Amino acid sequence: MNIEWIMGxxxxxxxxxxxxxxxxxxxxxxxASGLLGGLxxxxxxxxxxxxxALIAGLIIVPGVVAVAMGGVQTHLTGNWxxxxxxxxxxxxxxxxxxxxxxxxxxxxxxxxxxRGIVATLFYIGAGGLTVVIFKHAxxxx
Amino acid sequence: xxxxxxxxxGGLFGLGLVISGMTDTTKVQGWLDIFGxxxxxxxxxxxxxxxxxxxxxxxxxxxxxxxxxxxxPHSNPKPERNLIIGSILFGAGWGLAGLCPGPAMASLGFxxxxxxxFLIAMMAGMIAAPTVRSRLDPRVAxx
Numbered sequence: 165m166n167i168e169w170i171m172g173x174x175x176x177x178x179x180x181x182x183x184x185x186x187x188x189x190x191x192x193x194x195x196a197s198g199l200l201g202g203l204x205x206x207x208x209x210x211x212x213x214x215x216x217a218l219i220a221g222l223i224i225v226p227g228v229v230a231v232a233m234g235g236v237q238t239h240l241t242g243n244w245x246x247x248x249x250x251x252x253x254x255x256x257x258x259x260x261x262x263x264x265x266x267x268x269x270x271x272x273x274x275x276x277x278x279r280g281i282v283a284t285l286f287y288i289g290a291g292g293l294t295v296v297i298f299k300h301a302x303x304x305x
Numbered sequence: 306x307x308x309x310x311x312x313x314x315g316g317l318f319g320l321g322l323v324i325s326g327m328t329d330t331t332k333v334q335g336w337l338d339i340f341g342x343x344x345x346x347x348x349x350x351x352x353x354x355x356x357x358x359x360x361x362x363x364x365x366x367x368x369x370x371x372x373x374x375x376x377x378p379h380s381n382p383k384p385e386r387n388l389i390i391g392s393i394l395f396g397a398g399w400g401l402a403g404l405c406p407g408p409a410m411a412s413l414g415f416x417x418x419x420x421x422x423f424l425i426a427m428m429a430g431m432i433a434a435p436t437v438r439s440r441l442d443p444r445v446a447x448x
Contacts, residue, residue, distance in 0.1 A: 168326060168332075168344075168346050169345065169346055169349045170349075171324055171325060171326060171346075172325045172326060172346040172347070172348075172349035172350040172353065173325075173349045173350070173352065173353040174324055174325070174353065175320075175321040175322065175323070175324035175325025175326070175327070175350060175353070176321065176325050176349060176350035176351060176352060176353025176354040176355075177321070177353040177354065177356070177357060178317055178318075178320055178321030178324065178325075179317075179318055179321035179322065179325070179350070179353070179354040180321075180353060180354035180355060180356060180357035180358045181317060181321075181357050182314045182315075182317035182318040182321060183314075183318075183354065183357070183358045183361070184357045184358055184360065184361035185310065185313070185314050185317070186310070186311070186314040187358075187361050187362070187365065187370070187376070187377075188361055188364060188365070188370060188371060189307075189310045189370060189371045189372050189373075190307050190310055190311065190314075190370060190371075190372055190373055191369070191370030191372070191373030191374065191375060191376050191377065192373070192377065193377050194314060194318065196318075196405070196406035196407035196410065197405075197406040197431070200406060200410065200428070200431065201431045201434070204428045204431045204432055205431060205432055205434070205435060213308050214307050214308055214311045215311070217308040217309070217311035217312040217315065218311040218312065218314055218315035218318075219315060219410060220312055220315060221311070221312040221313060221314065221315025221316035221317075221318070221319065222315035222316070222318055222319040222407070222410050222411050223315075223319070223410055223411065223413045223414060224316070224319075224414070225315070225316035225317075225319045225320055226319035226320065226322065226323045226328065226411040226412065226414060226415070227413070227414025227415065228414075229319075229320060229323050230323065230414055230415040231414075235415060236323055236328060236329075236412070236415050237329060238328055238329060238330055238404075238412050238415065238416045238417070238419075238420060239329055239330050239331040239403075240330050240402065240403070240404070240416060240417070240419045240420055240423070241330070241402060241419070242419065244419070244422060246401055246402060247402055247419050247422050247423050247426065248422065248423075248426045249398070249401065249426075250397075250398040250399075250401035250402035250404070250423065250426070251398065251402070251404075251409075251422070251423040251424070251425070251426025251427040251429070251430060252398070252426050252427070252429060252430040252433075253394050253395065253397050253398025253401070253430065254395055254398035254399060254402075254404070254405060254406065254409070254427050254430065255398075255426065255427040255428060255429060255430020255431040255432075255433070255434065256391070256394055256430040256431070256433055256434050256437055257390075257391045257392065257393070257394030257395030257396070257397070257398060257430075258391065258395045258405075258406055258431070259391070259430070259431050259434030259435075259438075260387045260388075260390060260391025260394065260434055260437065260438055260441075261387065261388050261389075261390075261391025261392045261394075261395060262380075262387075262388065262391070264395060264405050264406045264407070265399075265405045265406075265407065266318075266405075266406070266407050268392075269351060270351065270354045270355060270358055271358060273351075273355055274354075274355045274358035274359040274361075274362055275358075275359070275362040275379075277379065277382075278382055278383070278384060279380065279381070279382070279383075279384050279388055282384040282388065282389070282392075283384070283388055283389075283391075283392040284392075286388075286389055286392035286393055286396060287392040287393070287395050287396030287399060288337070288396060289393075289396065290392065290393040290394075290395070290396025290397050290399075290400065291337040291396040291397070291399045291400035292337045292338075292339055292396075292400065293396075293397075293400070294337070294396065294397045294399075294400030294401055295334055295337040295338045295341075295400045296338075296339075296340055298400070298401060299334075299338065299341065300340060300341065305334070305401060
């Protein structure tokens with residue numbers, strides 16, 4: 165088996181363990197878009213500390229790991245128009261759908277939530293179509 | 306105490322994202338690129354994450370959270386229009402840049418100016434979402 169697949173499985177296991185701890189200890193769903201979204205639109209003001217603490221860990225720990233590893237490459241496009249449009253779409257879309265890859269994908273599918281499964285099928289489908297159009301047909305990304 | 310476990314959970318989540326390669330936009334776009342050089346890594350990440358999470362959901366039956374009162378109930382079971390429209394918009398942005406909300410935050414420390422720009426645009430989109438939602442469905446405009 166490819167080493168990158170094994171790393172994917174190990175890293176995925178850590179993500180799942182994180183979600184499991186958040187559920188069993190705090191009784192909450194580990195959804196990245198919901199946790200951040202509640203802070204930026206004010207809907208999560210009652211538990212802002214819990215949200216901010218999770219986001220702090222999510223930013224600080226990978227930052228420290230990246231320094232220890234001598235840098236991690238994101239290979240993000242240098243096209244700022246693409247970055248801004250993509251960011252806006254991800255922000256609006258995840259809040260409309262009430263979840264993203266972590267909330268609907270990891271936490272939803274694992275409890276066999278119909279909404280989680282449907283959302284995942286649609287965002288993967290739309291993502292695949294976008295790559296086909298903008299990479300192969302138009303050559304923008 | 307809840308804040309401490311939250312920080313720990315966030316750190317573990319971020320560590321998992323970096324180890325699995327999900328902060329690398331080419332790996333995410335490679336998974337979505339079924340007609341190109343398809344990269345199945347994301348499926349291993351999802352599988353690896355869903356296994357402990359499914360065990361956790363099973364464990365919740367008949368119990369209460371260690372530091373909470375109740376476990377999150379199943380929300381509206383039927384997928385509604387906003388779930389579909391939102392997921393399509395999210396998927397389009399995810400495909401364009403190769404970033405979703407978790408990795409967008411996790412890569413802030415090493416993602417450079419582009420990564421920061423993505424995060425700012427994403428938060429702007431989140432702020433705009435209630436307006437978009439009320440435009441899509443006039444019935445909830447008053448809420």
